[in-house]
Structures are given as structure tokens and as C-alpha cells.
Amino acid sequence: MSIPPGAIRLSVTDLHEAVDDPALTSMTLLNELAGRYPEAVSFSAGRPFEGFYDVEDLSRHLRTFKSYLEEVKGLPAQDVRRTFFQYGRTKGFIHELIARQLRIDEGLTVDPESIVVTTGCQEAMVLLLRALVRDARDVILAATPNYVGFIGAARVAGAPLREVREGAGGIDLEDLQRQIDAARREGLRPRACYVVPDFANPSGASMSLADRRALLELARRQQILVIEDNPYSLFRAGGSPLPMLKALDEHRQVIHLGSFAKSAFAGARVGYVIADQPVTPAGASSAQPVLLADHLAKLKSMVTLNTSTVAQAVIGGYLLDNGCSLKRATAREAEVYRRNLAALLDGLESVFAPAPGAPRDVSWNTPQGGMFVVVTLPFPADDDMLEYSASQFGVLWTPMHHFYGGTGGFHQARLSFSVLTPEQIALGVERLGKLVQDQRARVRLLDAA
Amino acid sequence: MSIPPGAIRLSVTDLHEAVDDPALTSMTLLNELAGRYPEAVSFSAGRPFEGFYDVEDLSRHLRTFKSYLEEVKGLPAQDVRRTFFQYGRTKGFIHELIARQLRIDEGLTVDPESIVVTTGCQEAMVLLLRALVRDARDVILAATPNYVGFIGAARVAGAPLREVREGAGGIDLEDLQRQIDAARREGLRPRACYVVPDFANPSGASMSLADRRALLELARRQQILVIEDNPYSLFRAGGSPLPMLKALDEHRQVIHLGSFAKSAFAGARVGYVIADQPVTPAGASSAQPVLLADHLAKLKSMVTLNTSTVAQAVIGGYLLDNGCSLKRATAREAEVYRRNLAALLDGLESVFAPAPGAPRDVSWNTPQGGMFVVVTLPFPADDDMLEYSASQFGVLWTPMHHFYGGTGGFHQARLSFSVLTPEQIALGVERLGKLVQDQRARVRLLDAA
Numbered sequence: 001m002s003i004p005p006g007a008i009r010l011s012v013t014d015l016h017e018a019v020d021d022p023a024l025t026s027m028t029l030l031n032e033l034a035g036r037y038p039e040a041v042s043f044s045a046g047r048p049f050e051g052f053y054d055v056e057d058l059s060r061h062l063r064t065f066k067s068y069l070e071e072v073k074g075l076p077a078q079d080v081r082r083t084f085f086q087y088g089r090t091k092g093f094i095h096e097l098i099a100r101q102l103r104i105d106e107g108l109t110v111d112p113e114s115i116v117v118t119t120g121c122q123e124a125m126v127l128l129l130r131a132l133v134r135d136a137r138d139v140i141l142a143a144t145p146n147y148v149g150f151i152g153a154a155r156v157a158g159a160p161l162r163e164v165r166e167g168a169g170g171i172d173l174e175d176l177q178r179q180i181d182a183a184r185r186e187g188l189r190p191r192a193c194y195v196v197p198d199f200a201n202p203s204g205a206s207m208s209l210a211d212r213r214a215l216l217e218l219a220r221r222q223q224i225l226v227i228e229d230n231p232y233s234l235f236r237a238g239g240s241p242l243p244m245l246k247a248l249d250e251h252r253q254v255i256h257l258g259s260f261a262k263s264a265f266a267g268a269r270v271g272y273v274i275a276d277q278p279v280t281p282a283g284a285s286s287a288q289p290v291l292l293a294d295h296l297a298k299l300k301s302m303v304t305l306n307t308s309t310v311a312q313a314v315i316g317g318y319l320l321d322n323g324c325s326l327k328r329a330t331a332r333e334a335e336v337y338r339r340n341l342a343a344l345l346d347g348l349e350s351v352f353a354p355a356p357g358a359p360r361d362v363s364w365n366t367p368q369g370g371m372f373v374v375v376t377l378p379f380p381a382d383d384d385m386l387e388y389s390a391s392q393f394g395v396l397w398t399p400m401h402h403f404y405g406g407t408g409g410f411h412q413a414r415l416s417f418s419v420l421t422p423e424q425i426a427l428g429v430e431r432l433g434k435l436v437q438d439q440r441a442r443v444r445l446l447d448a449a
Numbered sequence: 450m451s452i453p454p455g456a457i458r459l460s461v462t463d464l465h466e467a468v469d470d471p472a473l474t475s476m477t478l479l480n481e482l483a484g485r486y487p488e489a490v491s492f493s494a495g496r497p498f499e500g501f502y503d504v505e506d507l508s509r510h511l512r513t514f515k516s517y518l519e520e521v522k523g524l525p526a527q528d529v530r531r532t533f534f535q536y537g538r539t540k541g542f543i544h545e546l547i548a549r550q551l552r553i554d555e556g557l558t559v560d561p562e563s564i565v566v567t568t569g570c571q572e573a574m575v576l577l578l579r580a581l582v583r584d585a586r587d588v589i590l591a592a593t594p595n596y597v598g599f600i601g602a603a604r605v606a607g608a609p610l611r612e613v614r615e616g617a618g619g620i621d622l623e624d625l626q627r628q629i630d631a632a633r634r635e636g637l638r639p640r641a642c643y644v645v646p647d648f649a650n651p652s653g654a655s656m657s658l659a660d661r662r663a664l665l666e667l668a669r670r671q672q673i674l675v676i677e678d679n680p681y682s683l684f685r686a687g688g689s690p691l692p693m694l695k696a697l698d699e700h701r702q703v704i705h706l707g708s709f710a711k712s713a714f715a716g717a718r719v720g721y722v723i724a725d726q727p728v729t730p731a732g733a734s735s736a737q738p739v740l741l742a743d744h745l746a747k748l749k750s751m752v753t754l755n756t757s758t759v760a761q762a763v764i765g766g767y768l769l770d771n772g773c774s775l776k777r778a779t780a781r782e783a784e785v786y787r788r789n790l791a792a793l794l795d796g797l798e799s800v801f802a803p804a805p806g807a808p809r810d811v812s813w814n815t816p817q818g819g820m821f822v823v824v825t826l827p828f829p830a831d832d833d834m835l836e837y838s839a840s841q842f843g844v845l846w847t848p849m850h851h852f853y854g855g856t857g858g859f860h861q862a863r864l865s866f867s868v869l870t871p872e873q874i875a876l877g878v879e880r881l882g883k884l885v886q887d888q889r890a891r892v893r894l895l896d897a898a
Contacts, residue, residue: 010728011731084714086497086716278450306716
């Protein structure tokens with residue numbers, strides 16, 4: 001950077017501390033490593049499979065949505081034009097199509113008025129966290145390891161997070177109860193608990209039906225909200241589909257976050273939040289309650305006004321072109337992820353199966369879907385080891401400790417398999433095996449010395 | 450709203466106070482009035498003229514942008530697809546085209562790396578205000594009356610605003626100095642001053658060249674930043690064009706906010722911020738500074754990740770289809786606004802010219818461009834009067850006091866003329882004249898009683 005003499009000089013210590021967030025800085029490092037070792041097999045890219053994308057589809061979806069406005073909604077030409085080009089309804093204009101998709105795919109009936117279409121699920125998190133944190137007493141609970149996007153949203157929204165343990169079956173409900181109790185003893189107000197019930201990012205963990213019901217019961221007893229984020233449930237590879245928390249929600253305790261990033265496409269930045277909770281106005285207890293969705297929309301009008309009309313129109317057309325079923329729309333991608341998950345689990349088993357009599361020093365979980373598997377290694381899986389792995393063995397992965405806020409996961413690596421071929425997966429696991437052999441040899445040398 | 454028995458019940462007093470912001474509630478009322486009186490002539494709609502929009506243009510712009518990626522940037526098919534569909538560069542991918550537009554239209558050279566493409570100018574304000582307010586001492590200065598979007602961004606970002614007086618020539622520099630001094634005496638840190646140098650919303654005021662230079666000099670002396678927002682400078686109806694503040698900025702004091710809402714189209718939600726300020730990293734004074742743009746990008750990655758790829762591609766194609774000149778692209782709209790401004794000023798003169806010998810009790814400013822004229826009325830122009838005006842006389846306008854945060858503008862109305870025809874403008878002014886006559890008669894009755 002060339003700086004002219006006399007230029008104003010700012011210091012990062014004068015900026016909001018979120019700009020220097022460690023989790024974010026780690027993600028920047030990961031991207032940078034991927035750029036420096038382009039030949040490495042990357043198990044770190046969490047993005048969706050892109051093999052079926054076609055730029056021509058965009059114009060087709062736009063045409064479909066235009067026809068829908070004209071023919072189904074019966075809008076005159078002037079209103080069609082306004083829908084595409086002008087500032088629009090803050091809550092968005094594809095809410096009815098989203099409600100239809102939820103009915104078709106999930107058997108869930110929601111009032112379209114309770115949906116706020118957002119600039120990706122990320123904005124929905126920011127709006128929600130901003131709304132739920134009124135003062136320094138409010139606190140949000142979340143399982144650890146946690147999705148890095150939720151951690152970031154909490155940082156920028158100024159929402160304090162309190163960690164809850166996670167097991168193989170997702171969030172640990174006993175620890176959740178403990179954390180709620182402890183927070184209350186400290187004079188804090190636990191407002192909501194964030195969970196990803198199916199194939200969580202980064203752990204791959206899923207909640208059982210019994211735990212889903214128990215979570216809702218606990219939340220009801222404690223009068224806290226449940227924030228459900230469920231982008232991976234479409235990509236089940238085995239076992240029976242389980243209902244979303246929102247589909248089990250009888251008392252409007254669940255705020256559901258929706259995403260099209262893993263179904264339609266990530267770049268659109270279209271997501272949504274279902275917030276059908278009644279909110280009592282200030283002062284007037286007799287006044288009609290307002291939907292939480294309408295309060296979130298007010299915040300949205302201060303952050304991005306409305307979600308991009310052209311992006312909404314593309315997603316609306318995509319839904320219409322697929323009969324408003326994401327299951328149907330993503331059938332091909334789901335097949336790719338199933339194939340890749342099987343290839344990864346097969347590869348791990350064949351590379352890391354211990355010799356007869358030898359102890360197993362590499363283990364992994366076996367999620368029944370999603371995009372992530374977590375491997376536990378016999379050495380610290382930190383940023384230095386990642387760089388060594390990339391430069392010496394040509395394989396990239398994501399150190400899990402980034403998702404623990406420095407409190408765990410030090411021997412774990414997240415392996416993402418969404419954008420690889422089975423051949424790349426086999427090669428990547430083979431290279432990971434060489435890294436493990438190298439580290440085992442190093443330990444033996446140290447032991448011998 | 451039908452609420453199931455036993456539903457969780459929230460109170461607005463438990464939500465962040467921004468959800469109950471009075472400025473925002475007023476805007477909701479305005480929209481609601483426009484819906485209730487569809488036959489009224491509305492001088493309250495601030496949106497751009499939509500007569501030249503054509504939905505087919507969207508696909509054309511997408512094609513143009515695709516060809517640009519293939520032929521000019523030389524991207525292989527796979528990378529073109531990724532650009533359109535995947536998560537992308539947080540700072541955006543049309544930064545080079547924006548830099549080209551600024552060179553062509555404004556003679557301004559900026560490093561494309563200092564540009565962050567945002568989800569409309571609104572997100573740029575939120576990111577910037579969030580970044581600049583580290584703790585309770587930090588304060589942002591802004592002229593009053595102020596743009597409601599900036600007020601909203603400050604509320605949601607938790608940035609305290611300190612009001613500076615505005616005159617016919619824009620921000621009052623003497624009062625700015627006074628406010629900076631007063632803030633410092635109170636132990637506060639004035640960080641930046643927000644200004645709209647050309648045809649401000651809502652006042653229509655513009656700064657002279659001398660004042661632009663004096664503002665930069667004052668900011669330099671005081672080591673504060675200047676936040677420039679300039680969406681209306683394209684729509685000049687008379688007088689000579691003046692340079693943007695960023696074009697006069699020799700010491701990187703100016704952070705420039707850009708918008709395509711008034712040029713390409715509002716629904717796209719594509720804007721940007723130029724933030725070429727060097728930021729020194731913490732601790733290491735010898736370390737290389739980082740562009741403020743890169744810190745804003747980190748915050749953006751927590752709010753919306755990247756700006757919608759399809760929206761960026763449409764705006765990129767729009768720029769390319771217009772030789773990267775917004776002046777050229779908006780020539781037809783500019784002509785409409787010039788025609789409408791003349792019709793409004795003519796109408797006001799013919800309806801409100803006082804009879805010979807009578808005092809002038811209605812006055813207005815005469816901006817040389819933009820979309821807004823402010824009328825001062827001989828009675829309070831509040832929300833009740835607006836409703837009376839809509840129901841009895843069929844004319845809507847915007848009470849100016851909303852933009853003063855309750856500290857002024859009580860007799861003023863903003864008249865927006867962007868989406869009307871000259872005939873509607875003449876009719877609207879005639880109706881406004883009847884409202885004034887009605888109020889004059891009421892005063893005479895009261896005086897006689």
C-alpha cells in the first residue's frame with residue numbers, strides 16, 4: 001500500500017474489537033493457505049458442490065418468477081416492474097413460496113407473514129441476536145463447537161455467547177440446564193439457545209427425536225427461545241428423516257433460520273427467519289401483540305432495507321422451477337454428498353485401520369449425512385500442523401479448535417467433502433495417512449532419544 | 450394474529466430498543482398513509498423514477514457481465530460459474546468497474562482494493578459506524594436534518610450521533626467546530642462527520658466549493674474523518690458541477706459511500722464504500738498498515754458474507770452496458786428530475802405568490818438538482834396535519850421534523866418529485882394550496898373569535 005505523506009492514520013485499537021476477532025483471523029489464514037497450496041487436496045472448503053450450476057439458469061429463473069407475478073399473482077405490468085426494480089417490502093416478496101416449500105418438504109404450516117426474507121441466513125442471525133440482546137444481562141446459549149458464522153454474528157451484534165457442551169447426539173441437555181442455572185445465578189438472562197439439529201457444522205452431530213422433544217420441553221420450562229438452524233437436513237445419507245424443531249414446536253418457542261446457500265446457491269445471499277412469536281407492545285398490556293418477525297423487519301430496514309429483489313426473484317424462480325420442493329431441487333447434490341461421505345468413511349477405514357494387535361490412534365465420527373466428518377488425531381491439529389500438512393503432504397483440513405473458541409478440539413480436524421470427487425477424497429485421505437505416519441515416527445524418535 | 454394457548458410471550462421491552470425507534474415508526478406511518486389514500490398525490494415517495502425500467506434488461510446485464518468475465522478477464526468456464534454462484538470475495542467482484550466509473554464520471558482515481566461492495570449503501574453505513582465506535586466515548590457528527598437511513602444505521606450499530614446545524618449551504622462549519630470542541634470537553638472522541646454535499650435528503654441543501662475545502666481543512670486540523678454520501682450529484686438541474694469531497698481529499702480523510710439505488714435500480718441493493726485509510730495493527734508499530742476497507746470487510750463477513758453475486762453481476766453488466774458512465778446511464782432520469790423540479794418550483798411560485806401587498810407566508814428553497822424541495826408553511830406540519838391533508842385535500846408530503854429527531858422542522862414539509870409527472874405535480878401543489886387556504890381561514894376564524 002502506498003500512503004501519501006500526511007495521510008490520516010488510524011489504529012486498529014480505535015476500531016470496534018470485532019474487526020480483530022480471532023475466529024475470523026483464523027478463517028482468513030485458512031483461505032490464504034488454500035491459495036498458497038493450490039495443488040493440495042482441500043478438505044477445508046465448506047462450500048456446496050458446484051458441478052450442476054449453469055449461468056443460463058439465472059435468466060430462466062427470472063423469467064419463471066416474472067410469469068408467476070403476471071399469471072399467478074395477476075400483477076399489472078407496472079407492479080411487476082416495481083417488484084423487480086424498486087425498494088420493496090422489507091420482509092421480502094418470496095415468503096409465500098417459502099411457506100409452500102416448507103409445507104411440501106417438511107409438512108410444516110407457517111404464516112407467511114411470520115417470515116422475513118434476509119440477505120442470507122447470516123443477516124437473519126445478526127437481526128435476531130441484535131433484537132434479543134437489550135442490555136448487558138442478556139446472554140445467548142450455543143453448543144460448542146459452534147458454527148463460525150454464528151460466532152461472527154454474535155460478535156458484530158454484541159451478543160454474549162455462553163458455551164454448552166456437545167456430544168455425539170448434539171447439544172448436551174444436562175449441560176444446557178446447568179448453564180441456564182449458572183447464568184441466572186450470575187444475574188444474567190438466558191434468552192435463547194442456538195442449535196443445528198441435523199449434521200451440524202463443524203461436528204456433524206445430529207439430535208435424536210427424543211432429544212429434540214426434550215430440548216423443547218426444557219426451553220418451555222425455562223421460558224427461553226430455541227434458534228434452529230438446519231441447512232444440512234436435505235443431505236441425509238442414511239437413517240430416517242427426523243422432524244425439524246419448528247415442526248415439533250407447539251408453543252412458538254422455535255425461531256427457525258432458513259438458507260438457500262446449500263440448496264439453490266450460496267452467492268445469491270438469500271435466507272430467511274421464521275419468527276412467529278407474539279410480542280407485547282410497551283406499556284399497553286391490552287394492545288394487540290406484534291409478530292417478532294415485524295420487529296426483526298424494522299432492524300432489517302436499518303441494515304440492508306430489503307433483500308436484493310433480483311436475488312429474491314432468482315430464488316423464487318428456482319423454487320417454482322422445482323415445484324417448490326428443495327428435496328426435488330437438490331436430489332442430484334444430495335447424491336454427490338452421499339457418494340462422497342461413503343468414499344471418505346471407506347478411505348478413513350482403509351487407511352487408519354490399526355494393524356492386528358496395534359491400538360487405534362486415529363478415530364472419527366460417522367454422521368449419516370451433511371458435509372462434515374471430524375477426525376481425532378494422535379497429535380495437536382493446530383495451525384502450524386496444518387501448514388506442515390499442506391506444504392509437506394499436500395492436504396488441507398480445518399483445525400477444530402477454531403470452533404471451540406480456544407477451549408477444546410486441539411487434536412481434531414474437520415474434513416469437508418462437499419466439493420471433492422471420490423478420487424480426490426481417496427488421495428486426500430492417503431496423504432493424511434502419510435502425515436499421521438510422519439508424526440508417529442517423530443514421536444518414536446523422541447521416545448527413543 | 451391467532452396465538453395458540455400457551456404460546457411463549459415476549460415483550461418489546463425485552464428487545465433491543467432500536468426495534469421501537471421513533472424515526473422508524475414515523476416512516477411506517479407514512480407508508481401506511483400512502484396505502485390508505487391511494488388517490489392522493491404523493492410528494493412523500495423518495496424512490497427513483499421507474500419509467501425506463503425493463504425486466505428484460507436484467508438478463509441482458511447478466512449476459513454482458515458473463516462475457517466480460519470470459520473475454521476481458523479471461524476466466525475459464527469453471528471460474529465464471531463460481532463467480533456467479535458460490536460464496537465470493539467479501540469485498541465484492543465489481544470493484545474494478547466501480548473504480549473505472551469514478552475515473553470516467555468524477556476524474557477520481559481510487560485503488561480498487563480500497564472499495565468494499567456492500568448490500569446497498571445502507572450496509573456500508575452500518576459497517577462503518579460499527580467499526581468507528583469502539584467504546585462509549587466515540588461519537589459521530591452529522592448535520593440536522595439528517596437522512597433517515599443514516600439515523601437508522603447509527604441506531605442499529607449503536608453509534609451515538611451528535612447534531613450539527615445545517616444552513617442553505619449545507620453543514621454549518623462553525624457549529625461543527627463548536628460541537629467537536631464541546632464533545633471533547635465532555636470527554637468524548639468525535640470520530641467522523643457525515644455529510645451529503647449535493648442536494649441532500651431531506652433538505653436539498655448543497656455545499657459550495659469553498660465550504661467543501663474548508664470542511665476538509667477543519668477535519669484535518671481536528672483529525673476526524675469525513676463520511677461522504679453523494680447519491681444525488683448525478684441529478685444536477687443548474688449551476689456548475691462541483692467535485693465530490695473524495696476528489697478533493699489529499700490526506701485520505703474522506704470515506705466515500707456509493708449507491709446504485711438512484712442510478713441503476715434501488716432493489717438491487719448494491720452500494721459500496723471507499724475506505725483507503727491506513728490502519729496500524731495493534732502492538733506492532735513497525736507492522737505494515739492495513740486498509741480500513743479490509744477491516745470493514747471483516748465486519749461484512751459477519752453481517753452478509755458477500756454482496757449477492759447475481760445482484761453484483763447485474764450492476765456490473767449495467768455499468769459495462771453504459772460504458773462505465775453513470776452520467777450516461779442516467780441521462781434520461783436526470784432529464785425527468787430536471788423537468789419535475791422546474792414544474793414544482795413553477796407550481797409553488799404560481800400558487801403561493803402573495804397578493805400585492807400581502808406578506809409571503811409560504812416559502813421554499815430552490816435547490817439546483819436532486820429530488821427534494823422543502824416548503825415552510827404557516828402552520829405546524831406534523832403527522833396529524835399530514836393525515837388531514839391526505840384525507841381532506843388528497844396530497845401527501847413528509848413532515849420534516851422526523852429528520853430533526855424532534856428538535857426542529859415543525860413547520861416544514863419535504864416535497865419529493867422524483868416519481869411524479871408534471872401534471873401530478875401541478876395538481877399536488879394546487880391541493881397543497883387549498884390546504885394552506887383552509888389553515889389560513891382557520892387562523893382568521895380563531896383570530897376573529
